[in-house]
Amino acid sequence: MDYANFWYRVTARLIDTIIIQIIYSIATEFILLFSDNIQEVITHLNLLLILGILFGWLYYSLMESSAKQATIGKMMLGIYVTDLQGKRISFSRATGRYFSNYISALTFGIGYLMVNFTKKKQALHDIMAGCLIVKERK
Template structure:
């Protein structure tokens, strides 16, 4: 039986994905000219209370970038993001099959709900039988640990 991807494995994958996305966002924001000191990006502290439209543009682009990264990667033949691939996790439906782009999209946006309730939706992974977070339950998905990352060096296959 293949073990479920537990809490700490998923935290490690999230850290790796965060680094990958930060690098991607740095490149995108540099190309598009967004930066911390861009006109209108910082809050207007003069009392007017208005923020320029350019404050919302980077947030919108970041949301779309993150959504496409997670949904495309998890619904691809890899069934995982770069972080999950690095440590040997895959995302499946409840029968162990590859998920669709639509289901991966639902899972991504359900993660926002998991985060909004004081991260309890993520913490649930540590305490549920099949190591599912709220977003996994809502999207009817599972995360499996498919290999031990230490075996990647030798090329050994756990299931051979």
């Protein structure tokens, strides 16, 4: 297997973040457009924050456990998520991988940088979830 390096992964994440941000920004503008007062705006933005977390979880978990095994960003770069045997991951494993991303972030990014120092180019959240990010076979 040819494992995806740090920069492939960062670029895929950037593409996915842009996609999610565009959707989130449209939803925010929609809420602001139809809110009459500041209290209503605050209430709606709190709801939007919760929905944003749910959307991020579903976006990553559904796409990475799908037949494509990749988010849009990963597809654009020709990389995908597998288990340690190279097979498609389940939705529950994808969910674990998504939420363990927060642990990688809480290590001041060291969890992400581990990709540069592990044999299979795994970040902390990949190790925790038993996943690999690999390049498509040509």
